[in-house]
Amino acid sequence: MSGDTRPVGWIRAARRTYAKFPEPVRDRVNAALTVAAEGGKADIAKPLRGLGSGVLEIALRYRTGAYRVVYVTEIAGTLWVLHAFEKKSMKGIRTPKREIDLVRARLARLRRELLP
Numbered sequence: 001m002s003g004d005t006r007p008v009g010w011i012r013a014a015r016r017t018y019a020k021f022p023e024p025v026r027d028r029v030n031a032a033l034t035v036a037a038e039g040g041k042a043d044i045a046k047p048l049r050g051l052g053s054g055v056l057e058i059a060l061r062y063r064t065g066a067y068r069v070v071y072v073t074e075i076a077g078t079l080w081v082l083h084a085f086e087k088k089s090m091k092g093i094r095t096p097k098r099e100i101d102l103v104r105a106r107l108a109r110l111r112r113e114l115l116p
Contacts, residue, residue, distance in 0.1 A: 051107065069084045082107055
């Protein structure tokens with residue numbers, strides 16, 4: 001790890017859901033979050049449109065599931081994991097609106113609490 005690696009913070013509900021993901025999924029997500037904390041972007045991460053710059057989604061298929069982790073690259077010097085969920089529908093790649101709305105609300109709350 002380099003000296004300018006940002007700490008990774010978690011919204012509690014995201015951490016609880018993430019803990020239930022299969023171990024191989026968690027391993028890949030952890031590697032992607034490490035790349036992000038060091039200032040890079042993993043190949044399984046992509047910008048999440050409509051939420052502003054710095055909001056990315058890690059998308060991963062594993063066996064019969066599709067797993068998603070949404071993070072924001074920096075708020076108050078920390079990379080924050082906002083949401084983790086298993087995408088139920090395998091039709092289409094679009095992130096469901098209810099998940100986007102939840103991310104938007106968590107992001108707004110985090111910014112209110114941490115930014116001056």
